[in-house]
Amino acid sequence: MEKTIEYIRSLIIEEDEGLDAFRKAQEDKGVPIIRKEVQQLLSLLIALSGAQRILEIGGAEGYSAVCLARAAGAQADITTIEIDEARVAAARGNIETFGLKDNITVIADSAEGFFSHATERGVYDMVFLDGPKSHYAEMFEDCLRLLKGGGMLIADNILYSGMVSGEAATRKKHRTSVEGLKKYLNEITKDKRLITSVVNFEDGLSISYKKEVKNETQT
Numbered sequence: 122m123e124k125t126i127e128y129i130r131s132l133i134i135e136e137d138e139g140l141d142a143f144r145k146a147q148e149d150k151g152v153p154i155i156r157k158e159v160q161q162l163l164s165l166l167i168a169l170s171g172a173q174r175i176l177e178i179g180g181a182e183g184y185s186a187v188c189l190a191r192a193a194g195a196q197a198d199i200t201t202i203e204i205d206e207a208r209v210a211a212a213r214g215n216i217e218t219f220g221l222k223d224n225i226t227v228i229a230d231s232a233e234g235f236f237s238h239a240t241e242r243g244v245y246d247m248v249f250l251d252g253p254k255s256h257y258a259e260m261f262e263d264c265l266r267l268l269k270g271g272g273m274l275i276a277d278n279i280l281y282s283g284m285v286s287g288e289a290a291t292r293k294k295h296r297t298s299v300e301g302l303k304k305y306l307n308e309i310t311k312d313k314r315l316i317t318s319v320v321n322f323e324d325g326l327s328i329s330y331k332k333e334v335k336n337e338t339q340t
């Protein structure tokens with residue numbers, strides 16, 4: 122599996138030197154950013170769906186937000202939520218460096234805090250969950266509430282390097298996350314409001330499409 126994923130990664134050519142250098146700097150610093158194949162798939166999904174208004178939970182230092190904004194183009198309107206104040210400050214600086222200040226809003230808050238007052242900000246074309254794995258299931262209904270019909274809810278690291286399926290042993294410190302991810306996967310795969318696909322990348326990615334509710338009185 123590892124060799125296959127490395128091969129897939131080697132096929133992805135980053136055309137932007139600035140973004141490539143940003144990835145490298147984040148990796149060197151140990152910031153857990155989205156993997157290259159996830160970045161590529163998100164770009165594809167944004168291109169296919171035309172998503173512009175995107176909510177991200179877990180912004181870290183802004184790497185994925187910059188990728189999402191680049192993929193969504195000039196009208197990109199990205200909101201990213203990050204709980205760690207040092208990361209918020211770094212994200213704001215990085216976003217400014219990329220000239221994306223007008224396209225990306227970084228909110229210094231917990232996802233839970235944001236959800237409690239998020240309704241007035243309207244609905245999103247896409248929600249990207251990349252925050253605390255153990256809380257994905259608890260965040261599910263809020264994410265769905267903030268997602269438009271026809272929008273996509275995407276969650277990263279959903280297979281947690283084989284620990285969720287049992288292919289890899291779950292280390293004690295990851296137990297709560299693994300349980301939370303299993304719960305989330307059970308919910309999204311059974312929920313009739315969604316069409317969900319789980320992608321078996323190294324760490325896994327779930328993609329859920331929120332069905333549009335048709336008005337039955339219409340012909």
Ligand SMILES: C[S@@+](CC[C@H](N)C(=O)[O-])C[C@H]1O[C@@H](n2cnc3c(N)ncnc32)[C@H](O)[C@@H]1O
Pocket residue numbers: 153154155178179180181182183184185186202203204205208230231232233251252253
């Ligand atoms: C995997 S990192 C995000 C990486 C980022 N999406 C990227 O690819 O550049 C997860 C982030 O979620 C943040 N986080 C953890 N718990 C959170 C919470 N309850 N609310 C908001 N952010 C949270 C962490 O501080 C961390 O920076």
